[in-house]
Amino acid sequence: MDSFLHRYRNVSVLFVAIVAQIAAIAWQVRQDNDVPLLRVWAVSAVTPVATAIENIRSSAFGIFGDFFAGHGSRDETRTLRADRDRLRLENQLLKDQLATAQQANALAGFAKQSPSKMIGARVIGMTTGMGTHSVLIDRGSFSGVEKGMAVVTPDGIVGKVLQVYKFASQVLSVTDAGFAASVESQKNHTRGVMKGLGNSSAKVDYVPSGQKVDVGEVFYTSGDDRVFPRGMPAGKVTSVKDGATFQEIYIDPFAAEATPEEVFVLVDPVHQQIPEAPPPDSPVFLAPDTQTSADTPETPSKGTQADQLVDQYKKIGAAQNHEFGQGATVPNFNLKVPGVNAPMGSAGASGGSGARSASGGILSSAAGSVARAATGGSGIVRRVPVAATGGSGAVHIAPRPVGVSGLSR
């Protein structure tokens, strides 16, 4: 027996190693769990180094890379050259600071605008294999990140948290073959399931053949999957083919166009409205900064549209000294109350359709708050398409903020 084992020792060890790993995989599949200790060791070994490299790169490489690349002409005097280089270095430093500040402002604007509670994180690593895409971020359980949380940028959804370690997390990318999220199209409100394809694109499954989806249409998260809140941009349709039962819809995920440097983990996601699709030929203008406008209606409180409507009705009732639940009288809900459902300064004029004017007020308020958030601090002006709604001046909310493409590497 001893001689047998000695003779076939190497093959025996190989056999044991293979059987052990197959058993480990089978156990993980069965338990729907893995061996966290190994991942923790590996991630703990690599994360500090990757974080350090990323910090050094982002703070120093840009400045010194451009500084050294900037050396050139030999004809200039040494003094002038030294001055030029010093000024160039200063200039580069200032540019870098400005870019960082602009980026921080854009991110802060997004975080401020979104009703969801979120944590900012930096991408420090990426893993790709056959059909797999995931990234490592520098926030983990220590910062409150939990498995299954949504990860987004102002451009759109990035993925969801797959594994959480103390100071890092692994995020499954939207382009991974195992990724899925429920989505809804902006224009035709067609619902489906967005799935990664393992390359840079994704597809939307389970859309019946009869339903209309246009090329160029934008898909937003529908909120049905309980991971991504409703209203986050997901991707733009690149091709649509009719199938026997379901359509073949391919989309370009917004956040996967380039790996983002910084992302947000949604700790407490809040649903938002999917913005209405702009009419095809509507003119586009740069919306004025509503922060300084005195006659902007009051920004509605957080909550659903129904909550906002209840709040509005309460204020209209209060304007008529009506106490809800007291007596059999009903207040006039069509009454225009300045700052509630009418601009400041106008009063009492009742619209032809109460429902339309009420919803118009909400849209105006929401548009105002979005525009404020978009311009607040960052100086970013968002393009808002005009859509006249019964003379109320209400505008559609623009689908997503612009001017934050500098986030991508």
Added chain:
Amino acid sequence: MATGHHILVDDARQVRRARYPKWVLFVVPLTALLIQIYLPLFETLRFVSKIDLPLLVTIYFALMSRSQLRGLAIGLVLGLAQDSFSRFYIGMYGLCKTMVGYMSASVGMQFDVEHPFVRMMLCLVFYLFHQFLYWVLQRAVLDQPVGFNMVGEALLAVINALIGVAIFHFLDKLRVRE
């Protein structure tokens, strides 16, 4: 380098196990892993994700160690480390690289593994073998509907083999001189 044009072992020197400083055995695999996960973050360096550096490192150390157990061990460790960063279950890369490490070491005892052509061919074959085995595991064990793009993988195998030869040449410089 190779003696003459022979690719089979015909010299006692060719079957001698290469020795490396201990730090090399830690730093090189760790660097390979770091490069694999960090550089693809940059748009212009995205192609790095297509180069399986941990696999090339496994093949190199297994070939040069000329010991099946050492090859198996390095393949196992690097594979499991790579698994730790992938989204799949632990053991997928581990199993593939264990096999590659063992087989590389077995082949290393038959060929002159310092011959660039031998190295290139071994990298090419083992890359394809590794990818095929991983694909089989994905389909058979995880029931993932993933396709195997033979032409694409063959092209990547050639690129990996060429890069492997260059890396092997660099790693040769780290050997302990006898």
